[in-house]
Amino acid sequence: GDSVTQMEGPVTLSEEAFLTINCTYTATGYPSLFWYVQYPGEGLQLLLKATKADDKGSNKGFEATYRKETTSFHLEKGSVQVSDSAVYFCALTDAGGTSYGKLTFGQGTILTVHP
């Protein structure tokens, strides 16, 4: 079945540092790929997404490129802020429709940014 693997955390950075959170996936169909963010005490919010190979999703300074050849969707940000402290989830859904919209999630990566 489909699966998503994220780099193990937690990740601790200083403000303005460069961020990379690795995400790789296995899927039998043609997945759409997502990054969701969960701020403390809140639900999940969509951060960015990409629906086909070589697409780049971007939002709030975060970027991720859909790499079919390496089955990866790594999240990057050039300069993190304290307000980026959150849990980040990589996820996929089968765009071919057989999974009826089900999201398959990675285990989540806790990011803490210090001033």
Added chain:
Amino acid sequence: EAQVTQNPRYLITVTGKKLTVTCSQNMNHEYMSWYRQDPGLGLRQIYYSMNVEVTDKGDVPEGYKVSRKEKRNFPLILESPSPNQTSLYFCASTPGQGGETQYFGPGTRLLVL
């Protein structure tokens, strides 16, 4: 405002006492689902519904029931809760299948003693 709402947000109960967590969306979405979040495991799908009166099991359905009598509502029922159902629960909705964004509720934190 387009949103998914859940109630209650926090719940402490005892083993065996039936409970219901409500979920409602105001976006006229056809597809709704329930997930549970556990440390180190990410989110796992419990049940989903493709439309009114159409529901099916996700990856971890044991001990849960759902119903979909109206398009906007998708309650999660625990008939006889057990401590291993202590978790953070999220309801989500999406317009349909095929790679579209899912919208999540704020979560319900459940503790079963």
